[in-house]
Amino acid sequence: KAGVTQTPRYLIKTRGQQVTLSCSPISGHRSVSWYQQTPGQGLQFLFEYFSETQRNKGNFPGRFSGRQFSNSRSEMNVSTLELGDSALYLCASSFGGLAGNEQFFGPGTRLTVL
């Protein structure tokens, strides 16, 4: 079956702009999580959505937000972009059970802020 897809794959923005990234989970998966990867900070958790509700949130400023739709697709938005937001943004999907679930990652969106 199809894997996790993310669009766009690459994005170049300037400081102050906003950006929206999209993630389509594996069919049947209800949980979508977002991560930011930078050389300095490694892989950091942004937030998780399950059945259209944010279930967990990482330690990021309010400029980072997300949502999930009824078909489990998710979007994340970053407003007022800063140079430090340049990163690889990865989303992962899973069935979302409370006892731990294997997560599968998409190819990522590489965001460059100039």
Next chain:
Amino acid sequence: GIQVEQSPPDLILQEGANSTLRCNFSDSVNNLQWFHQNPWGQLINLFYIPSGTKQNGRLSATTVATERYSLLYISSSQTTDSGVYFCAGESGNTPLVFGKGTRLSVIA
């Protein structure tokens, strides 16, 4: 939240050599995964292994949950094994926490 430590941070091998990567957790985990990040950035699932031992071809993994560590074994390494290997764990309802990774370079 839990802390995840991976060792070694860097590893250089001759093609055909074997290696062991280690992952230590500060607390017990109910979800433990190993990933290989390819040159394009995608995280490829290697193992979902909260406990026990699994094998997939030249790769195998063992998690000793009671001692809070996991090992990834790579046998007869190939140049295509190069890249960064991550382990990650969940504890309770906390999100997946990643280690800093082991950067593996296999030289022909």
